[in-house]
Structures are given as C-alpha cells and as structure tokens.
Amino acid sequence: MNNHRVVIVGAGFGGLFAAKALSKVPAQVTIVNGTTYHLFEPLLYQVATGILSEGEVAPPIREILPGRDIRLGWVTDVDVEARHVVVDSPDGRERLVPYDSLIVAAGASNSYFGHEEFAEHAPALKNIDDALEMRSRIFHAFEMAELEDDTERRRQWLTFVLVGAGPTGVELAGQIAELAHRTLEGQYRRADLGTTRIVLVDAVDRVLPAFDPKLSAAAEKQLRRLGVEVRLGTRVTDVDAYGVKMETAEGEERIEARTKFWAAGVAAPALAGRIAAATGAPTDRAGRIRVEPDLTVPGHPEIFVVGDLAATGLPGVAQVAMQGGTYAARTIARRLAGKPAGKPFKYFDKGNMATISRFSAVADMGPLHLSGLLGWLGWLGVHLFYLVGFKNKVTTLLHWLVSFLGRGRAERITTTQQIHARRALQLVGEQVTPARPHEHSR
Amino acid sequence: MNNHRVVIVGAGFGGLFAAKALSKVPAQVTIVNGTTYHLFEPLLYQVATGILSEGEVAPPIREILPGRDIRLGWVTDVDVEARHVVVDSPDGRERLVPYDSLIVAAGASNSYFGHEEFAEHAPALKNIDDALEMRSRIFHAFEMAELEDDTERRRQWLTFVLVGAGPTGVELAGQIAELAHRTLEGQYRRADLGTTRIVLVDAVDRVLPAFDPKLSAAAEKQLRRLGVEVRLGTRVTDVDAYGVKMETAEGEERIEARTKFWAAGVAAPALAGRIAAATGAPTDRAGRIRVEPDLTVPGHPEIFVVGDLAATGLPGVAQVAMQGGTYAARTIARRLAGKPAGKPFKYFDKGNMATISRFSAVADMGPLHLSGLLGWLGWLGVHLFYLVGFKNKVTTLLHWLVSFLGRGRAERITTTQQIHARRALQLVGEQVTPARPHEHSR
Incomplete structure (x- = not known):
C-alpha cells in the first residue's frame, strides 16, 4: 500500500463518491465528517413533513x-504549508490530520442575506436536526x-410561509398543502384545516428558476391547484415570531404566520474563508471558492474543492457533487499511477427534478420536459435507483406507498x-407582544 | 347524545383502551395527553437501540x-369539588377541563430511590425523548x-452499565451486546468492539424476578452467552459521568463506564400526590394510589385510576393498563345505562415476555414457559398482533427482518x-476531573 494520504472533508455526495472512487487506489483515505451519517439531501423535505424517518x-x-477510516469531527482550518487539517472533535480536543491530497466537499448552506436573526423564526433545511425541527414546527402548529x-391567533397557527421558490421551497409548500388538505383531514375538531394558508414567496419572477420556463409554469399551476399562494417578485424584508414583512410591487405587506421556513440563498461555511485566506484563492459573493478547470485551488494542485463549495457556475445539486468527487479521486489516482493530467472537469447534466405533491412533479432532462404524473414517475424511479442501500430502499418504498396511496x-x-x-419561545413572545403591538398588525 | 363528560388523563395503554371502549357510549369524551402520540412502550428499547424509528x-x-376530542397538555391538578382537571398547555396557558367521570391513566416512571442526581448520568427509558437520548449515547460511545x-478512556467508552434486571434492563443489555458483537462488527478500525463490556446490575437475586424462576435462569444463561456480565445481589450506590459505584457481598466496587442506563424502581408522577391530597386516598411507597376493587378512588366513585398509577399489587405491564381502562369505561357505561354495579376488576393474565436477543426470548404464559427460539417466536407473534395500525405493522416487520436476519x-x-x-457535558467533566481524581479510580 502506498503511503499517500488522502483526506476527504465531508461525507455528502461529493465526499462519498470521492471515497468510493478511491476504494481501489493505493492510498490511505481518511474521511472527516461532522455527523455519523451520509445525508440523502434531496429527500430531506420528506423527513420534515413526516413521510420518511431520519434513518431512511x-x-x-x-x-x-x-472498513474505512472515518472520523467524527468538524474541520475548522487547513494548514497548507504543514499539509494537515485541524479537526475540532466531539470530546473538545483538537486533532490534526495530515494529508498529501485534500478533497474538500463540505457543502454550503442557505443565506439570510445578512439577516441571521431571521434563522430562529424561519429555519432552513440542511441537515437532520433541521428536518426534525421543521417536522415538529409543522405538526405542532396544527x-x-x-x-x-382566539380566531386571530388560530389563523396565525394555520398560516405557513416558505421563503424561496427553488426545489426545497416548492416541495415543502406542496407537502404542507397535502398535510393540511388531505392527510390530516378529519383529525381535528375545532381547527378547520381547510382554511390553512400556505404562502410561497420569492423575489424572482418564476418558481424553480433553474428549470425550463415551461416547467416553471406547470409547477406554479400545480401548486396553485393545491391551494398554495405563490407570491413572486416579492422580497421578504423582516421575519419575527408572528409573521413576515414583504416588499411587493404594490408596496409593503405583512403576513401573520407562526410557521416560516427559509429556502433561499447560498452561503459557504466558514471553512471556505479559511481556505481562501490560506491559499489566496478567489471566492464568489456567496463565499464559494473559485477553482481551476480540474477543481483544484489555484496554486495548490493537491487541494480539490468539489460540490456546493466550489464556485463553478454549476447548480448546487447532488449530481454536480457526485461527479466532482469522482473526478477528484480519479485525478489523484492518475497522479499516483504516474499518468499525465486528464481532461478538465466536465459536468454531465442528467437532469433536474422537483416534486410538487404525490403523483405530481416536474423533470427537466435535456430535451425532455415532464410534468404531472409522468414527471412524478420519473422522480420515483430515479430516487429509488439512487437511494443508498437496499434496506432503506424497501422500507422507503413502503413508507411512500403509505403516504402516496394511503393518507x-x-x-x-x-x-x-x-x-x-416551542413553549418557552412563545412565552417570551407573549410577554414582549404588549410592548410592541404595532409590529404585529399592518 | 348524553351530556355526561368523561375526561381521560393519558393516552397510554390504559387511556387508549378506555377511549376505545367509550366510543359507542353516549358521553362526551376528552383525552388530555402530554404528547401527540400513543406510545407502544414494550418496543421502546428497539428505538433506543436503532432497530425501529420513533414513528413505528x-x-x-x-x-x-x-374525530375524538384530543388536547395536548399536562394535567397538573384535579379539583374534586368543582370537578375539573387543570391542564398546563404548551402555549403556557392554564386551561380547566370539566368532568363528570374521570379516568386517570397517567402511568408511572422509574425511581432513583432519592438519588435524582443519577438521572443525568443514567437516564431511564420512558418516552420517545428518552429513547432518542439513549440511542445517541449508545452509538456515540462507539x-x-x-x-x-488513551486506552483507559477507550475502555470507559466501551463499557455499558444497565441498572435494573427487569425486562427493560435485560432487553437493553441484550441489544447492546448484539450491537457491539454482531451489528457493528468490522465498522470500526481502532476501537476493538469485541472488548465491549456490558454489565447488568440489580440488588435482587435473579433476572426478570416477575417471571417463573426457570425462565429467569434461562434468561441469565442466554445473556451470559451474549457476553453480558450479570451482577446480582449488587446495589448501585453512586453514579457519575465516568462510572458507577456498587455494593456487593464482597464489598465496594467501581466500574468505569461512560454509558449508564437506569431501569429500576417505580415512582408515581406528581399528579398522584395531588389526587391523594385532594381525595385523602392512601398511596403506596412508590406514591401510587390505592384504589377500591372497582378501580375508583375511595369516596370518589367518579374518579378511576388505571394502569401503573394504581397500587393494585398487579405488575406494571400493558395488559393490566388495557384491561383497567376497558373496565373503567364499561363501569361508566353501565352507570349511564342505569344498570347496577358490575363485578370488581379482575386481571386476566395473558402472560409475560422479554426478549434477550434476536431469536431468543422468554415467555411466561400460565403453565406454559417458553425460552430461546420458541419464546422469541411467541414474542414476535404477540407483538405483531398488538402493534397499533396496519402501516406500522408492515414497516415494522420489515425493519425486524433487516435487523434480525440481516445485520x-x-x-x-x-x-x-x-x-x-454530549460534548458540553464532557468538557465540564474533564475540567472537574483533576480536582477529584480519587473518584475516578478504585
């Protein structure tokens, strides 16, 4: 076995595919990740809405x-001279992990555009903790x-605002609509779930802006049919415990809503800034690292950045990360085998999908644009195919049967x-209310 | 519809079966529960050890x-004169719910015998929060x-102590042994999971003391075969972040262990004390209410206490609660129908079961004593039969297939x-260590 040490930061799609592609390469591979799980992020919204369990x-x-070397911890810094990453461990100790090649696949999160204080009231959906938090907020609201x-307060509890009309916002809006209007029908006596308002807000002029415009139109139509209010060209300017303030073409507006979720913007984690500072690599506005055509950091051919953390102009989807991870691993393998450098990284776009509700999705696959049931069948097939591990595939299919065919x-x-x-938050909120009543009315 | 108001406190086995038995009775039934779920408690240990999801x-x-009237909240008191229960709601408001008949099925928890400070280091297993906490402690330890x-500290992480050799302690010990010696085999590189110590401690002289002595012996033998150290006649005298102190016939002993769980003792919740104070009802040492032969509180024929909260001399198992709930509901129905009082409550013992590991359980059913594979098949059948809801039955069976047949x-x-x-706790612990090193060595 060669003594070449490869450290992979992150076990998302990029890190996982890099590790898989390195399995037969003569190198010592270490994977550092902040959780013990790989996250199948495209289905996270189904955990947030009660369809799948977190394990699935x-x-x-x-x-x-x-059998691989996997370490639980958070990479906080990279020393590019000494060639080691600094890992903050769950026992509070700092550990240094040396590398000869480094693959950074740490992902990105949502951006609140400078308003981090919105996060408490409108959390984003990026990991299992987020999904369990959303799940509890949704079901607790009912x-x-x-x-x-009180009628007014009940209306607040039955209003949901989703900020961001990309796939996550669209999927959450569709699922909450299904919950209120189908799944939970008849399970409440005093709350009329038929009056539930679901509002999808974005500053852009169409939903799913990364898709073909015809599919955006189809998705919007399907959402409206489900009872979702789609508010485009609308910018959220404030979020508090009781609602959101928005700026529309007609002026300011406030929606009273206890439950808000955030699915907008892109922000790179702090590690990107550390790498940029250490290597002098340029970053884009979201803080992502601008990489060379072979996904390496300028001047540091031993450091690869793949997936959402790389500013490549490609969308932040699983496929880009998977292909980037595989590409980085193969480049390392070529070098170890003494082969000349290969071609630059080229993304092969297998298409883009988003579900609206059961039996309804949009799929954008090159010349093929599917919507409605056809789109949904495509979505089902692709996701079953890509779901990691046989066990999960079977129980997941069963949970889908339960949720899609049953109620x-x-x-x-x-x-x-x-x-x-939730209660503690509310008690604080209630005490504060009388002192600033103007904030809670138009 | 009659205007007779029945309030059921708790949606465990007792409350659920009372509500079901009241479904055709002309009365207004309200169920108050502190969670939105009914808990199938006999399988909770499977959530704690990663086999089933919490939803299952x-x-x-x-x-x-x-369609029933279900309210989320905690009953903190009963006004027996005004005939209402006081409900602390999740929004911080106190709500009064009036009753004509009251069925208290609030359950019981474990007792730390006056040492509540042990709970932080050795949590008990009574609800979903507990199960998720245990699950995280077990997998995090590995x-x-x-x-x-450090070898010594690694040994601490690979030592698990279970206090209490009833069904929960036995089942947890068996499952942790399976995890360490079978499920997780080959998934770690530096930690040798084969050296994992699992210690089951109890002051009594046999495991599963509520079972036939022959089954206790069989269970102990099966546990030892799985590598569990069974320490009987041993009393736990102290628990801290790093281990437990015990008193055996030979003197004092300390076991260094990061992960400890508590499955001993019985304690009634505070509500029992409030009811006893309001009605003058006698209680037993655990604080449970001594009821009349018809499960009512002495002098208060309108108040029933069923399940674990009633001091009836019957074991704290699901069957006793189910039958008690049904009995109370039928008594109310007789009264509403103007019929004379029925016979006193009589428990029909359908038997008692505990799993040791996959394919191995003990079942104590009257003259029939099964152990090993036969006991396990009995356990499987009974639990599949009783699991609430078809959906759960199918996915649960699948998860069992995965865990029992696969690894x-x-x-x-x-x-x-x-x-x-976990990390915060540990950091506090590490800082404290130097100041009291004597506590962490024999």
Missing part, C-alpha cells in the same frame, strides 16, 4: 463505506390551532423537548 | 382515535471509542444537537 435518508457512513380559542404519515413525532422549547 | 412505536393519537487514543440497524442517527450536548 441518513444511512451511517460506516455502513456505506465499511395542535396549537386546535387548542387556541398516513408514518413519522409525526414531536419530542417533549421540542414542545417545551 | 408512537403512532399519532389522532390517527388511532379519529464513535468516541474510535476517536480516543443492519436502520435508525442510527445521533443529531448534531445531541453531539454538542
């Missing part, structure tokens, strides 16, 4: 990559609407801790 | 009892053992929040 979209890395005697949601748990956290 | 053992009450360079655990998630909480 987040298989353990150790099961996918048996419970609170049932308890509430149930198998995973509706709100933990007691979540209820109490 | 905790279906929504609203799905099991469609991750930490993998990261740890996987579908649900191994530790959330980021849990990792950080």
Whole structure:
C-alpha cells in the first residue's frame, strides 16, 4: 500500500463518491465528517413533513463505506504549508490530520442575506436536526390551532410561509398543502384545516428558476391547484415570531404566520474563508471558492474543492457533487499511477427534478420536459435507483406507498423537548407582544 | 347524545383502551395527553437501540382515535369539588377541563430511590425523548471509542452499565451486546468492539424476578452467552459521568463506564400526590394510589385510576393498563345505562415476555414457559398482533427482518444537537476531573 494520504472533508455526495472512487487506489483515505451519517439531501423535505424517518435518508457512513477510516469531527482550518487539517472533535480536543491530497466537499448552506436573526423564526433545511425541527414546527402548529380559542391567533397557527421558490421551497409548500388538505383531514375538531394558508414567496419572477420556463409554469399551476399562494417578485424584508414583512410591487405587506421556513440563498461555511485566506484563492459573493478547470485551488494542485463549495457556475445539486468527487479521486489516482493530467472537469447534466405533491412533479432532462404524473414517475424511479442501500430502499418504498396511496404519515413525532422549547419561545413572545403591538398588525 | 363528560388523563395503554371502549357510549369524551402520540412502550428499547424509528412505536393519537376530542397538555391538578382537571398547555396557558367521570391513566416512571442526581448520568427509558437520548449515547460511545487514543478512556467508552434486571434492563443489555458483537462488527478500525463490556446490575437475586424462576435462569444463561456480565445481589450506590459505584457481598466496587442506563424502581408522577391530597386516598411507597376493587378512588366513585398509577399489587405491564381502562369505561357505561354495579376488576393474565436477543426470548404464559427460539417466536407473534395500525405493522416487520436476519440497524442517527450536548457535558467533566481524581479510580 502506498503511503499517500488522502483526506476527504465531508461525507455528502461529493465526499462519498470521492471515497468510493478511491476504494481501489493505493492510498490511505481518511474521511472527516461532522455527523455519523451520509445525508440523502434531496429527500430531506420528506423527513420534515413526516413521510420518511431520519434513518431512511441518513444511512451511517460506516455502513456505506465499511472498513474505512472515518472520523467524527468538524474541520475548522487547513494548514497548507504543514499539509494537515485541524479537526475540532466531539470530546473538545483538537486533532490534526495530515494529508498529501485534500478533497474538500463540505457543502454550503442557505443565506439570510445578512439577516441571521431571521434563522430562529424561519429555519432552513440542511441537515437532520433541521428536518426534525421543521417536522415538529409543522405538526405542532396544527395542535396549537386546535387548542387556541382566539380566531386571530388560530389563523396565525394555520398560516405557513416558505421563503424561496427553488426545489426545497416548492416541495415543502406542496407537502404542507397535502398535510393540511388531505392527510390530516378529519383529525381535528375545532381547527378547520381547510382554511390553512400556505404562502410561497420569492423575489424572482418564476418558481424553480433553474428549470425550463415551461416547467416553471406547470409547477406554479400545480401548486396553485393545491391551494398554495405563490407570491413572486416579492422580497421578504423582516421575519419575527408572528409573521413576515414583504416588499411587493404594490408596496409593503405583512403576513401573520407562526410557521416560516427559509429556502433561499447560498452561503459557504466558514471553512471556505479559511481556505481562501490560506491559499489566496478567489471566492464568489456567496463565499464559494473559485477553482481551476480540474477543481483544484489555484496554486495548490493537491487541494480539490468539489460540490456546493466550489464556485463553478454549476447548480448546487447532488449530481454536480457526485461527479466532482469522482473526478477528484480519479485525478489523484492518475497522479499516483504516474499518468499525465486528464481532461478538465466536465459536468454531465442528467437532469433536474422537483416534486410538487404525490403523483405530481416536474423533470427537466435535456430535451425532455415532464410534468404531472409522468414527471412524478420519473422522480420515483430515479430516487429509488439512487437511494443508498437496499434496506432503506424497501422500507422507503413502503413508507411512500403509505403516504402516496394511503393518507398516513408514518413519522409525526414531536419530542417533549421540542414542545417545551416551542413553549418557552412563545412565552417570551407573549410577554414582549404588549410592548410592541404595532409590529404585529399592518 | 348524553351530556355526561368523561375526561381521560393519558393516552397510554390504559387511556387508549378506555377511549376505545367509550366510543359507542353516549358521553362526551376528552383525552388530555402530554404528547401527540400513543406510545407502544414494550418496543421502546428497539428505538433506543436503532432497530425501529420513533414513528413505528408512537403512532399519532389522532390517527388511532379519529374525530375524538384530543388536547395536548399536562394535567397538573384535579379539583374534586368543582370537578375539573387543570391542564398546563404548551402555549403556557392554564386551561380547566370539566368532568363528570374521570379516568386517570397517567402511568408511572422509574425511581432513583432519592438519588435524582443519577438521572443525568443514567437516564431511564420512558418516552420517545428518552429513547432518542439513549440511542445517541449508545452509538456515540462507539464513535468516541474510535476517536480516543488513551486506552483507559477507550475502555470507559466501551463499557455499558444497565441498572435494573427487569425486562427493560435485560432487553437493553441484550441489544447492546448484539450491537457491539454482531451489528457493528468490522465498522470500526481502532476501537476493538469485541472488548465491549456490558454489565447488568440489580440488588435482587435473579433476572426478570416477575417471571417463573426457570425462565429467569434461562434468561441469565442466554445473556451470559451474549457476553453480558450479570451482577446480582449488587446495589448501585453512586453514579457519575465516568462510572458507577456498587455494593456487593464482597464489598465496594467501581466500574468505569461512560454509558449508564437506569431501569429500576417505580415512582408515581406528581399528579398522584395531588389526587391523594385532594381525595385523602392512601398511596403506596412508590406514591401510587390505592384504589377500591372497582378501580375508583375511595369516596370518589367518579374518579378511576388505571394502569401503573394504581397500587393494585398487579405488575406494571400493558395488559393490566388495557384491561383497567376497558373496565373503567364499561363501569361508566353501565352507570349511564342505569344498570347496577358490575363485578370488581379482575386481571386476566395473558402472560409475560422479554426478549434477550434476536431469536431468543422468554415467555411466561400460565403453565406454559417458553425460552430461546420458541419464546422469541411467541414474542414476535404477540407483538405483531398488538402493534397499533396496519402501516406500522408492515414497516415494522420489515425493519425486524433487516435487523434480525440481516445485520443492519436502520435508525442510527445521533443529531448534531445531541453531539454538542454530549460534548458540553464532557468538557465540564474533564475540567472537574483533576480536582477529584480519587473518584475516578478504585
């Protein structure tokens, strides 16, 4: 075995595919990740809305990559001279992991455009914690609407605002509409779930802007049919515990809503800034690293950046990360084998998909544009094919059968801790209310 | 519809069966519960050890009892003169719910015998929060053992202590042994999971003391074969972040262990004390209410106490609660129909079961005593039969197939929040260590 050490930062699609492609390469591979699971992010919205369990979209890395060197921890910095990454470990100790080649596949998160204070009231959906938090907020809102005697407050609990009309915002809006109008129908006595408002807001002029315009139009039509209010050309200017303030072409508007989610913007994690500072690499406005055509950091052929963290002009989707991870691994393999450099990285676009509701999706595959049931069947097939691990595939299919053909949601748990956290937030909010009543009315 | 108001406190087995038995009775039934789910408690240990998802053992009450009046909240007190219960709601408001008949089925929890400070280091298993906490502690311990360079500390992470040799302690010990010696085999590189120690401690002289002595012996033998150290006649006298202190016939002993769970003792919730104070009802040492032969509180024929909260001399198992709930509902129905009082409550014992590992269980059913594979098949049949809801039955069976026939655990998630909480605890612990080193060595 060669002593060449490869460190992979992140076990998302980029890191996982890099590790897989390195499995037969004579190198010592170490994977550092902040969780013990790989996340099948395209299905995370189904955990947030009660369809799938967290285990179904987040298989353990150790099961996918048996026998590999996997370390739990957060990479906080890279020393490009000494060639090691600095890992903050869950026991509070800092550990240094040396590398000869480094593949950074740390992903990106949403951007609040300088308004981090919105996050508490409108969380984003990036990991399992987020999904469980969203799940509890959604189902808890219906419970609170049932308890509430005041009509105005009940309306607040039955209003959901999604900020960002990309795939995540569209999928969440569609699923919440299904929950309110189909799944939970008849399960509440005092709250009329038929009056539930779901509002999808974005400053852009069409939903799913990365898709073909015809598919955007189809998706919007399907959303409206589900009862989702689509508000385009509308910018969110403030978010608090009770609602959002928006700027439309007609002026300012406020929507009273207890439950808000954020699915807009792109922001690179702090690690990108550390790498940029250490290497002098340029970054884009979101903080992503501008890489060479072979995905390496300028002046550092031993450091690859793949997936969402690389500013390549490509969309932040799983396929780009998978192909980037594989490309980086193969480049390292070529070098170790003494072969000349290969061609620059080229993304092969297999298409883009988003579900609207059960039996309804849009799929943008080159010349092929599918919507409605056809789009949904395409979505189902592709996701079943790509889901990692046989076990998950079978139970996931069953949960889908339950949710799509039946009416149930198998995973509706709100933990007691979540209820109490919600309550504490609310008590603070209620106390604050009288002091600033103007904020809570138009 | 009659205007007779029945309030059921708790949606466990007792409350659920009372509600079901009241479905055709002309009365207004309100169920108050602190969670939105009914808990299938006998399978909770499978959530704690990664076999089942939380949704599979905790279906929504609203799905099991469609169209019923269900309120999320905690009953803190009963006014027996005004005949209402006081409900602390998740929005921080106090709500009063009036009753004509009251069925209290609030359950019981474990007792730390006056040492509540043990709970932080050795949590008990009573609800979904507990199960998710245990799951994260178990899987996190293996991750930490993998990261740890120090042999002594690694040994601490690979030692698990279960306090209490009833069904929960036995089932957890068996499952952790399976995890360490079978499921996770080959998934770690530096931690040798073969050296994992699992210690089951109890002051009694046999495991599963509620079972026939021959089955206790069989269970102990099966546990030892799995590598579990069974320490009977041993009393736990102290628990801290790093281990437990015990008193044996030979004197004091300390076991260094990061992961400890508590499955001993019985304690009634605070509500029992409030009811006792309001009605003058006697309680037993655990705080449970001593009821009349018809399960009512002495002097208050309108108040029933069923399940674990009633001091009846019967074991704290699901069957007792189910039959008690049904009995209380039928008594109310007789009264509304103007019929004379029925016979006193009589428990029909359908038997008692505990799993040791896959393919191995003990079943104590009257004259029939099964152990090993036969016991396990009995356990499987009974649990599939009783699992609430068809959907859960199918996916649960699949997860069981995966875990029992295969080697996987579908649900191994530790959330980021849990990792950080663990880390914070550890940092505090590490700082404290130098100041009291004597406590961490024999």
